[in-house]
Amino acid sequence: MVEKAVKQHGSIDYLILNAGISMWSRFEDVTDTSIFHKIMDVNYLGAVHCIHSALPHLKKNRGSIVAISSIQGKMGMPFHSGYAASKHALHGFLDSLRMELNDVHILTVMPHWISGTSLRENALGTDGQKIGLSKRRHTKESISLDVCSKAIIKAMIRRKSEVAIPFKLNLVPWLKLIAPGFLRKLVLRKLKSQVPPPSSRP
Numbered sequence: 210m211v212e213k214a215v216k217q218h219g220s221i222d223y224l225i226l227n228a229g230i231s232m233w234s235r236f237e238d239v240t241d242t243s244i245f246h247k248i249m250d251v252n253y254l255g256a257v258h259c260i261h262s263a264l265p266h267l268k269k270n271r272g273s274i275v276a277i278s279s280i281q282g283k284m285g286m287p288f289h290s291g292y293a294a295s296k297h298a299l300h301g302f303l304d305s306l307r308m309e310l311n312d313v314h315i316l317t318v319m320p321h322w323i324s325g326t327s328l329r330e331n332a333l334g335t336d337g338q339k340i341g342l343s344k345r346r347h348t349k350e351s352i353s354l355d356v357c358s359k360a361i362i363k364a365m366i367r368r369k370s371e372v373a374i375p376f377k378l379n380l381v382p383w384l385k386l387i388a389p390g391f392l393r394k395l396v397l398r399k400l401k402s403q404v405p406p407p408s409s410r411p
């Protein structure tokens with residue numbers, strides 16, 4: 210893909226790492242642990258391979274890498290253990306590259322739940338299959354694609370290292386540091402309306 214893009218357009222200025230898959234299952238209910246490999250393959254190794262191929266071109270143009278991560282790169286989340294782990298891996302990788310590379314800008318994007326995409330529908334369930342359409346609603350706190358895209362473009366123009374969308378998510382790392390118990394309770398409360406009913410659990 211990188212070779213094709215360079216052949217067609219002459220160079221690469223931006224590499225947007227958007228591909229991602231999620232999960233929705235308590236760890237102890239998982240019957241097919243290959244979901245952890247699949248999620249790591251797409252969310253972390255997908256970024257590693259794309260950056261490796263595009264890097265020489267990005268360096269030439271002092272270009273940008275934009276990784277669509279998640280606030281789950283900064284904290285764990287129930288039902289998402291493999292997803293949160295993959296985003297933590299992505300953050301560690303990008304933080305390291307940021308110190309190695311002076312001539313390429315790296316932006317890590319950490320959005321809240323986004324409404325209007327298929328991430329939830331495509332999420333892998335206990336048996337490793339997509340959970341498909343569910344009645345689980347996004348909370349009213351979820352952000353729209355429009356708000357998310359505009360915030361990403363603004364951060365790209367300003368060549369920021371990280372952007373949390375909405376801004377209040379910047380509190381997460383601080384809360385984790387000074388009040389981790391409170392943060393856990395807050396997350397559990399927010400997730401309550403989205404948790405599968407106990408009857409659907411084995």
Ligand SMILES: NC(=O)c1ccc[n+]([C@@H]2O[C@H](COP(=O)([O-])OP(=O)(O)OC[C@H]3O[C@@H](n4cnc5c(N)ncnc54)[C@H](OP(=O)(O)O)[C@@H]3O)[C@@H](O)[C@H]2O)c1
Binds near residue numbers: 226228280
């Ligand atoms: N939705 C949210 O609430 C939310 C919140 C925070 C962060 N994010 C992040 O935002 C990014 C985009 O997710 P989304 O919400 O737009 O979900 P989505 O609608 O399910 O889109 C996922 C995208 O990833 C691509 N993809 C999945 N597996 C792939 C693979 N093996 N190889 C190549 N491409 C693959 C899909 O391509 P195809 O359509 O061709 O399969 C699709 O374009 C993800 O990295 C996700 O972690 C989403």
